[in-house]
Amino acid sequence: MRIAVFILVIESVYVSSATPSQQKSFHGHKVLDILPRTESELKSILNLIEEYELDVWYEPKNLNDSLHVHVEPEKLGQVLSHLKKLGSEVKVWIENVQKLIDGSFTPEDNLQRRVIMQRSLNLNKTYYNYSEIMTYLDYVQENARGVHVSQQVIGQSVKGRDLRVLKVSRSSNSAKKAIIIDGGIHAREWISLASVIWMMDKLVFNPRNDPDVKKLLKKFDFYLIPVLNPDGYEFSRTNDRLWRKNRRINSGSNCVGVDLNRNFDYKWNPNRGGSRNPCSTVYSGTRALSEPESAALASFINSLMGVDNGGRVQAYLNIHSYGQYWLYPWGFTTAYPVDRLDLDNLAQVAVTAIQKVNGKRFTVGSSRNVLYLAAGGSDDYAKGSAGVKYSYTLELRDTGAYGFVLPEKQILPACEETWAGVKAFALALAKS
Template identity: 35%
Template sequence: MKLLCALLVFVASASAVKNYGGYQVLRVVPQDMEQLQRLHDLYNLLEDTVDFWKEPTRLNQPVDIMIGPNLVKDVKLELSRRDLDFSIYVEDVQTNINNERCTDCVNAKAGFNYNIYHTADEISQWVTDMATDYSIVTEINIGKSHEGRDIKAIKISSGGSKRVIYIQGGIHAREWISPATMMYMANQLVSNYNTDAEVKAMVDNYDWYIVPSLNVDGYSYTWTNDRMWRKNRQPNDGSRCVGTDLNRNYPYQWGGTGASPSKCSDTYYGSAPLSGKEVSVVDTWLQQFSGNIALFIDFHNYGQLWLYPWGYTGNAATPQPDKAVQQTIALEATAALQAVAGTSYFVGMSGPDMYPASGASEDYGYGTLGVKYTYVVELRDEGRYGFNIPERMIEESGKETFAALKVFGTNPLA
């Protein structure tokens, strides 16, 4: 009862501009099925109020729970009452937020600084400037977000008719390292086209379409109101809670395991498939490439994971005829990634090896668009900084991820 009363106080006192001082992240690692079930029960109790950065999924997989200062004591007591050992993984979330920006992150070249985070408006202008500065770049306006912002992509092409590589970032608003890494990699493609034989082959082999920030409204909101916001900013009928989890709103296996019907949940799957404006817009736009997309990657953070379908089910026996080739090239790519800075990635099936999530991008790419090589990638880190990766790590993230992308771009993805 005390915990439920505290939840009501938390909801009533939520402010417009959020400060995360005193917020902690607790980590619990379930050791047996009984502990995992207790964590599932706790998740069902708290999912609309407490932010599960990593949900309970399987044995020995960390569960990370961000808790506000007025709930920390009660949740810790609840965990102890359920005989669940925990550690304080992040002592103060606001400290991480404050420390993600740095004063000495300089760009190697004059002009746009790829070593810092940029606002939604700056990213939009970057797309325009890239098209102006490079003849192999075209600005693409995919459509409008719920709040009327342009959802932009860049096309990188040396001309002719080629198969398509599509990569996107920023579907979850708070995952800032994702758009930053998208822009870093795009810059590597265009600025090194005339000097790097591998890069030239990547652009000559494929037409590249890169969406740095799909969830532009949510991303903008993380700069102005709530750094840890995840969903889009579309109101939900009959609810005070705003937003759909766009990565639970894709039409393939929508509304199943790992997505929530609760409008207040961070994994709310929306009122219908493609009800999220941004997902609907990008789906309509992608249909023009039907049958011609060689590679589809959706970049997130955190966890250091390179995952392929299926995501909607935890059953590894569910038929999926391409998993062997998907795994083989992903292992080659993550080996190239690790060679840059020693960062280790796990490669596996999204649902069976990690956790089921229905209505997600990797199943859409594979099941709806028919792209053989479809992945969801969780970038840095493994939880020390979580969603607040310091700017000083952007360059390494970009370099190592681009090394992985080279493996795909220099191979014939038949």
């Protein structure tokens, strides 16, 4: 395995570090596991979640699948008594969220981390901040040999951070069929960003050692967007580990942020798995594509699909955690896409490859399910509006033991299995 090595200018990297006092504490916060047995029970539970502005960690994908919801200590008594009235089956899934967070990542002011950073960027050792990741993109571009790497800024976040795309291709000006992969649309899903950076490293520095990568670059250009929601990601690092949305200041509300994955312009509908309440963690925004981050991605996909580009995008992968799923559209309706079988077949190839690495089982399915709809997702947009045939949402590790707070020691196995899945998927796509 090759580890990329480069020197970082430490002073410029730590300007955004927060003092520990800025960090929101999650002491006494719990995650409940609720098992809704009927559709009407689920509806009542969802109403309760909306009423108390609770944060859903995991949505049930099937009947007899449970819901994980994060509850603040001051709301716990009331929420539990409501659930009791509904007769719901409830257990405490995570006893103390802060305990889970403690020790799950190396703080930026940790001396040991600085020493490691000075020597190298060990991709699999820690979760890097936005500025470190951007430095790494420049490093990749400058040090690529035998493959062509270019960067493009496709827009800016609400707070003005660049949204960068890194293109990996066999030669310059390549205009092959394209695969777009993005990470970090939801701020707290850190493993998603780490996995995209890992893929970048494998594509750029591995073609000589890995004949599969060589094959893939003969067929495809890869467009990788490691940080789609940089403001949210930085906020989740410095202030609130469980932040999900972007950092939009919502007019007329004290609550910040829009859920970018409810903001896309295909069948946008806050009443379907989103919300019109700016305080909700799934706030859909004032209108479709109201956010610069989602608008930038939408226009980037469209530009590669437009007449000048001849509909180049064959696949779009939107990477999240957690739950271990490889999902295809639609999120907005219970209906399946007409080419469901094609999407299902390639997803099966991917999850089989994933399981071979560390034994982790991923489930293939459609984002929609009998119980839970979510409109305004980027996967629905890529397929429904832009016309990308193979559009998927990946939910990486785990199944809830750590949830969003996947510890650093799992970065390596998570990245390895995800890469195996993506590679197998792309090889199968090349043959399709």
